[in-house]
Amino acid sequence: xxxxxxxxxxxxxxxxxxxxxxxxxxxxxxxxxxxxxxxxxxxxxxxxxxxxxxxxxxxxxxxxxxxxxxxxxxxxxxxxxxxxxxxxxxxxxxxxxxxxxxxxxxxxxxxxxxxxxxxxxxxxxxxxxxxxxxxxxxxxxxxxxxxxxxxxxxxxxxxxxxxxxxxxxxxxxxxxxxxxxxxxxxxxxxxxxxxxxxxxxxxxxxxxxxxxxxxxxxxxxxxxxxxxxxxxxxxxxxxxxxxxxxxxxxxxxxxxxxxxxxxxxxxxxxxxxxxxxxxxxxxxxxxxxxxxxxxxxxxxxxxxxxxxxxxxxxxxxxxxxxxxxxxxxxxxxxxxxxxxxxxxxxxxxxxxxxxxxxxxxxxxxxxxxxxxxxxxxxxxxxxxxxxxxxxxxxxxxxxxxxxxxxxxxxxxxxxxxxxxxxxxxxxxxxxxxxxxxxxxxxxxxxxxxxxxxxxxxxxx
Numbered sequence: 001x002x003x004x005x006x007x008x009x010x011x012x013x014x015x016x017x018x019x020x021x022x023x024x025x026x027x028x029x030x031x032x033x034x035x036x037x038x039x040x041x042x043x044x045x046x047x048x049x050x051x052x053x054x055x056x057x058x059x060x061x062x063x064x065x066x067x068x069x070x071x072x073x074x075x076x077x078x079x080x081x082x083x084x085x086x087x088x089x090x091x092x093x094x095x096x097x098x099x100x101x102x103x104x105x106x107x108x109x110x111x112x113x114x115x116x117x118x119x120x121x122x123x124x125x126x127x128x129x130x131x132x133x134x135x136x137x138x139x140x141x142x143x144x145x146x147x148x149x150x151x152x153x154x155x156x157x158x159x160x161x162x163x164x165x166x167x168x169x170x171x172x173x174x175x176x177x178x179x180x181x182x183x184x185x186x187x188x189x190x191x192x193x194x195x196x197x198x199x200x201x202x203x204x205x206x207x208x209x210x211x212x213x214x215x216x217x218x219x220x221x222x223x224x225x226x227x228x229x230x231x232x233x234x235x236x237x238x239x240x241x242x243x244x245x246x247x248x249x250x251x252x253x254x255x256x257x258x259x260x261x262x263x264x265x266x267x268x269x270x271x272x273x274x275x276x277x278x279x280x281x282x283x284x285x286x287x288x289x290x291x292x293x294x295x296x297x298x299x300x301x302x303x304x305x306x307x308x309x310x311x312x313x314x315x316x317x318x319x320x321x322x323x324x325x326x327x328x329x330x331x332x333x334x335x336x337x338x339x340x341x342x343x344x345x346x347x348x349x350x351x352x353x354x355x356x357x358x359x360x361x362x363x364x365x366x367x368x369x370x371x372x373x374x375x376x377x378x379x380x381x382x383x384x385x386x387x388x389x390x391x392x393x394x395x396x397x398x399x400x401x402x403x404x405x406x407x408x409x410x411x412x413x414x415x416x417x418x419x420x421x422x423x424x425x426x427x428x429x430x431x432x433x434x435x436x437x438x439x440x441x442x443x444x445x446x447x448x449x450x451x452x453x454x455x456x457x458x459x460x
């Protein structure tokens with residue numbers, strides 16, 4: 001039993017030593033951590049808590065040992081119980097002494113740790129101050145170096161900008177002077193052209209004024225239109241294809257400006273009347289009103305202009321259309337602007353064509369009309385010539401067929417000259433083949449001739 005108690009006490013002492021060792025290790029660990037990071041120093045509270053936990057562990061162990069001892073004591077004698085009680089008292093006293101010693105050691109350790117932490121804090125603060133001074137010095141040096149470099153770069157840039165500015169100014173002055181000289185030259189040339197144009201405009205104005213004087217009368221404008229129309233006819237048609245100042249309507253003394261000869265039915269000739277009209281007074285009034293923006297006056301003058309055109313169309317119908325003419329006449333308007341105004345109004349065009357049987361034409365459309373008539377005349381002439389050629393060729397064919405028949409008869413009657421006539425017959429056959437080939441390719445040649453053959457001709 002005594003050995004058991006001794007063993008228990010030894011175990012308790014070993015446990016206390018282990019706990020003390022654990023506390024020392026924890027303290028060193030915390031010292032290392034505090035050396036690595038000065039911001040987490042050890043405090044007395046930490047050591048107090050650790051000591052409290054150790055005390056709790058010791059008390060728990062002692063309570064367990066006491067329970068075991070009490071259980072063992074209950075089964076022993078009173079003497080042993082007294083001995084054990086005395087021994088337990090001594091153990092308790094020793095435990096208290098040990099607890100006091102451990103507490104004192106912990107307090108000393110905490111004090112040393114606190115002193116060490118204060119020392120480390122001061123050292124860390126000194127190092128931080130030193131590091132701050134070094135960093136500040138480095139920053140000051142970098143700032144000075146940067147200022148020097150920036151000043152150097154600024155001077156270099158300023159020098160480069162001065163050079164560029166000088167070059168640009170030189171080029172700009174050169175280019176500007178060149179452009180100004182060119183512009184002055186252009187302006188001078190333009191002014192000369194303007195002065196020249198003004199002179200030409202003045203001359204043109206005088207010419208227009210003279211033209212207005214020349215065309216001041218209705219008869220004069222009509223004559224000018226007739227001259228322009230005659231020039232078109234002379235350029236496009238042959239002299240025999242039209243007549244000037246022609247009386248186209250029987251029983252009437254009126255003469256149209258020009259009449260174009262047209263082929264009619266049954267070989268009869270009909271005439272296409274072409275009369276020149278120049279209704280400028282109302283049109284000029286209308287154009288002036290449009291230019292000044294007077295819409296009411298423009299509408300009135302436009303109505304007068306249309307009425308004038310209708311009157312002239314009816315005059316052409318009544319004077320020049322008859323049995324010996326075409327169903328319609330042509331009103332020639334020498335001005336393109338006047339013609340455009342007439343054509344733009346579909347109602348006016350309808351009245352001229354439907355009521356007056358008149359087709360208005362301007363200078364450009366008149367040229368197109370005359371060219372189409374010229375092409376028609378050429379086509380008809382070619383058709384007439386082809387018919388005459390076909391008829392002559394058919395007569396030749398008949399005569400040649402008769403000649404071929406006579407040769408064949410002579411060949412049969414006179415065999416002594418058969419050789420020569422045979423050659424003639426061969427040549428005649430070759431010629432006939434060519435003639436038949438032409439006839440086959442042109443059926444109208446065979447149709448133009450009659451079916452009768454000359455006497456002595458054999459039927460093919």
